[in-house]
Amino acid sequence: SSSAIILGLESSCDETAAALVATDRRILAQRIAGQEEAHRPFGGVVPEIAARAHVEVLAPLISQVMNEAGMQLDQVDAIAATAGPGLIGGVMVGLVTGKALSLATGKPLIAINHLEGHALSPRLVEPELGFPYLLLLASGGHCQLLAVDGVGCYRRLATTIDDAAGEAFDKVAKILGLGFPGGPAVERAARQGDSRAVAFPRPLVGSGEPHFSFAGLKSAVLRAAEAGAHGREDLAASFQQAVVDCLIDRTRLALEAMPEATALVVAGGVASNQAIRTALGALADAQGLPFIAPPGWLCTDNAAMIAWAGAERFGLGLMGEADVAARARWPL
Ligand code: KG4
Ligand code: ZN
8 A cells, every 4th residue: 555654662651662553544553561560669650660661671562563563674664753751761762762773774763742642643543533623631741731733733722830630640549549550540439439528629710721730639639538537439539520620621711712623632641531531522512512532542651642643744744853852841
């Protein structure tokens, strides 16, 4: 076929991943190696442990996806690697590997912003999704509302002034002794609890201010947990409901600021939360917009979204500089 094939590499946090994706949206192969066991004793991601694990597993993962697709490295058309933002040691592992493969094969390297990977990922599985759309990007490191006007054209309408939404889930999981990673654990506990049990604050809700804030909510959960009057299921459910209300209120405000949006889209690890998906779907419905939520495996960190961002850029000739440096911070 005439479609191009992109090898994607992701190593910016605690997931090592490789994937082969074609510009016609076929996912030829993908592998993800999580590091949860290595970080669990510390209750969070330890950057040095993460970087070492990426070094150990990335090359074998690449061999596995090549074998699974029955391809040789010189048959790929480009290599897309996350160049930031993220934990710098891990980002360097994936980016340097991508550069080495690019030099060895003579195929171009496309440096991808991890946030762009999340932002464009819904288009990998939803061919109908065109521009512009409003994206709620909620992960462990970010909580943003982005106007996605095209490939490489992003306007940030809102961000968090303190914690990211996923970070709040992770910290609350720690407070409640629910373990790591926190998001799925809080969601499971919340299913057994009463979301009206505790009236937690909804920071900034109802204000004309576009941004997010979760630090005060997290502190309120800490105080309630220490007071000991409620079980952790009720605390988890009440916390999750407060997050839902914050996300919905801010997203509604952003939709008002972006009347040209053709869809409401959610991405990032927090987008795998069912309560959040349901509430966003209802908001989109009320506004007469389609709601697009990628499947859970595409919401959390993966290499298919990096390969796809590479495919979008490859198709448009927007490949950028090959000689880029790894960046811990890199706003979209
Ligand atoms: O996008 P992602 O895999 O990595 C980052 O780029 O940060 O997101 C991970 C974050 C973590 O904070 C995790 O607790 C959160 O997403 N998360 C969830 C759920 N699954 C993952 N938060 C709430 N509910 C979930 N089901
Ligand atoms: Zn991510």
